[in-house]
Structure formats: structure tokens, C-alpha cells
Amino acid sequence: MAQQQNIVRAERTRRLPTTNFDPGNIKSVDIPRDSVYKSFSITMSGGVAVTFTGTYTVDALVSINRLLNRIDIVVNGNRTVKSVTPWLCSTKVLYFNSTQTERKSSAAASVLTPANPLTDAGFTVGTTGQVTTIRETIDIFFEDILSTEPRQGTFLNLKGAASAEIRLNFAPFSQLEAANNAATGISYGSNTLVFEISTREAPDLDGKFADLKETTKSFLFTGEQTEFAIDINRGNYVRGIWLQARDGGVTKPLSNTCITGVQLIANGFFPIKQYGTATSAGFLKIQAENRSNFGMNVPLVNSVSRIDGIAYIDLLNNRNSATALDARFLDNLQLLVSTAASGSGATYTNAVELTVQTDEYVLPA
Numbered sequence: 623m624a625q626q627q628n629i630v631r632a633e634r635t636r637r638l639p640t641t642n643f644d645p646g647n648i649k650s651v652d653i654p655r656d657s658v659y660k661s662f663s664i665t666m667s668g669g670v671a672v673t674f675t676g677t678y679t680v681d682a683l684v685s686i687n688r689l690l691n692r693i694d695i696v697v698n699g700n701r702t703v704k705s706v707t708p709w710l711c712s713t714k715v716l717y718f719n720s721t722q723t724e725r726k727s728s729a730a731a732s733v734l735t736p737a738n739p740l741t742d743a744g745f746t747v748g749t750t751g752q753v754t755t756i757r758e759t760i761d762i763f764f765e766d767i768l769s770t771e772p773r774q775g776t777f778l779n780l781k782g783a784a785s786a787e788i789r790l791n792f793a794p795f796s797q798l799e800a801a802n803n804a805a806t807g808i809s810y811g812s813n814t815l816v817f818e819i820s821t822r823e824a825p826d827l828d829g830k831f832a833d834l835k836e837t838t839k840s841f842l843f844t845g846e847q848t849e850f851a852i853d854i855n856r857g858n859y860v861r862g863i864w865l866q867a868r869d870g871g872v873t874k875p876l877s878n879t880c881i882t883g884v885q886l887i888a889n890g891f892f893p894i895k896q897y898g899t900a901t902s903a904g905f906l907k908i909q910a911e912n913r914s915n916f917g918m919n920v921p922l923v924n925s926v927s928r929i930d931g932i933a934y935i936d937l938l939n940n941r942n943s944a945t946a947l948d949a950r951f952l953d954n955l956q957l958l959v960s961t962a963a964s965g966s967g968a969t970y971t972n973a974v975e976l977t978v979q980t981d982e983y984v985l986p987a
Contacts, residue, residue: 669733876931
């Protein structure tokens with residue numbers, strides 16, 4: 623009996639059913655409702671042939687992020703625990719341990735078997751008709767890996783749940799293409815891409831846990847903005863706010879300068895966080911704070927850093943989850959965002975794009 627108990631206390635990993643990539647559609651994967659979950663790992667692997675005429679240019683964020691628009695985790699049909707993008711999922715791991723998640727790609731005459739490219743890269747396009755092989759992994763955490771204590775307070779307990787599923791919102795292959803892609807006659811064939819999901823579980827635990835709820839929304843700016851108001855979720859405890867910024871240049875690169883001032887204001891007047899002004903580099907200030915608070919080793923290499931375009935407004939004091947912002951009784955909570963003038967940190971050839979992910983603790987009923 624003692625030996626059986628020790629087995630149950632060990633961390634458990636299971637493989638969920640494999641899902642074929644289905645461009646432009648949503649696929650659901652049922653989650654077993656007999657355990658307490660710490661995280662899910664999602665791996666995309668396989669290949670696709672790309673045929674084109676001219677010069678094919680890939681999107682600046684080309685990766686799993688372009689083929690998988692969003693991942694939703696829904697319990698009992700109406701309780702959304704996660705609604706996240708792969709890019710920010712990968713970024714969270716980078717903030718946690720300065721490690722980039724698996725991201726490999728190469729192009730050749732045929733798909734690699736097994737699908738394990740040896741080049742660290744996003745989606746790599748070769749000559750017309752060649753097959754791009756990809757292997758990329760992201761993690762979705764229920765435990766709050768960026769807090770110091772108590773991390774297990776937000777595990778996902780599905781014991782007794784009526785239903786639970788992961789919804790994969792697939793994008794069309796055309797989202798791989800850059801805004802300035804000049805190639806014509808583009809087609810995608812021989813699609814063998816699959817998505818594999820594995821679990822990390824604490825099966826011996828039970829009881830009530832808070833949700834680490836993560837939800838995402840995006841905004842497009844076609845010109846300079848001053849203190850554009852974005853409503854932030856109220857009714858729970860706000861743990862932090864992720865920002866991802868893309869400039870409006872022809873390649874829509876990740877940008878540290880297109881967003882200037884950033885403020886989090888409660889009830890219309892009370893400042894919770896203030897970074898920069900409408901004309902000064904508040905986004906860069908957040909990034910500098912992130913480097914210090916999370917001890918990230920993300921140097922500039924060829925003028926590029928792995929946290930380009932990413933900033934995290936951390937609302938925990940000393941990374942203690944008990945200090946999250948109590949937004950249960952606020953009348954108003956807004957993020958005021960300013961963007962740079964054209965030619966002074968931003969370009970508006972295309973729209974400047976800002977993605978905002980709100981992390982909040984939802985206490986159990």
C-alpha cells in the first residue's frame with residue numbers, strides 16, 4: 623500500500639489524443655477529468671510544401687504563433703481558464719528561466735523523418751516546392767511560475783468536472799506570410815502537421831484551487847494615440863498584464879518604441895502603475911524593470927533581444943501572490959496607452975498592433 627501511495631504522489635505525465643492541423647478551423651481535445659493539472663505542453667511537428675513565384679517573405683513572428691491563433695481551455699462549457707496566444711506562452715517561460723522553448727525548422731526536398739530539424743528558427747521557407755519541417759513546443763501553466771509563493775494555489779482541479787476541453791483555434795497558412803510578401807501563386811500542400819498535447823499532473827491533490835485566468839485581446843492603431851483607454855478585467859485579483867507590440871512598418875516587426883506611455887489607473891484617478899509619458903519611453907522602462915525583477919539574461923545579439931516587443935506589468939509585491947491587485951470592488955480599471963509619433967519610434971504604413979493579456983486570480987466559489 624505504501625508503495626502505491628508513493629507512485630500516486632509522483633508527478634504524472636499523460637499524452638492526450640493527437641490533433642491534425644486543420645487550417646482555419648477550431649479543433650477540441652477533451653481533458654481527462656480525474657486529476658489536478660500543473661501545466662500542458664503542446665508540440666507542433668511535421669511538414670508542409672510551399673510553392674510560389676518570386677520572393678516569399680515570412681512574417682516577423684513566424685512560428686506556431688502564426689498557425690495557432692489562440693488556445694482556449696474551457697471547463698464545464700462556460701468557465702474559461704485560459705485564452706492565450708502561443709507567443710506569450712513562450713515568453714512566460716523566458717521570463718521564468720531565461721530559456722527559449724523548443725523552436726526548430728528547416729527546408730528540404732521532403733519532410734524530415736522524424737520531424738526534428740537541427741536549426742533553431744521559425745518557419746523556414748526554401749525554394750519553391752520544398753517542404754518545410756517544423757518542431758516547436760509551448761507550455762501553458764496553471765501554477766503561477768512567476769510568483770515565489772504559493773505556486774500550487776492555482777493548479778487546475780478537474781476531479782468532478784462535467785466537461786473540460788482544449789480548443790485549438792487554427793489559422794490559415796496565409797498567416798505565415800509577411801505583410802510585404804511579394805510572392806505570387808502561393809500554395810501549400812503535403813500538410814503533415816500535427817499537434818501533440820501532454821500533461822503535468824499532481825494526481826494525489828484534491829480540494830479547491832484558484833484559477834490563474836489568462837485572457838487576451840488586441841488593438842490596432844493607424845496613427846498616434848495619447849492615453850488610449852483599455853478596460854482591464856475587474857471582479858477578481860489582477861496578477862499582471864502582458865503587452866506585445868508590433869510596429870506598423872512593412873514587415874510589422876516586434877517593437878520596443880512604438881508604445882510610449884503606459885499607465886494603470888483605478889477608478890479614473892488613482893495611479894497603480896505609471897511608466898513614461900505620451901512622448902517618452904515607458905515601454906522600455908517596463909522592460910528594464912522586467913530584466914531586473916526576473917533576472918533575465920536576454921542580451922542584444924545583432925541588435926535583437928529575445929524580449930523585443932514584450933513587456934510585463936507585474937502587480938505582485940516581491941512576487942508574492944497574496945499581494946495581487948484586488949479589483950473585486952473597483953468601479954473602473956483602465957490601461958492608458960500612448961503610441962509614438964510617425965517617424966519618432968513608430969511607423970504607420972500598416973497598423974501598429976498591441977496585444978494585451980490580463981492575468982488574474984479567480985477565487986474558488
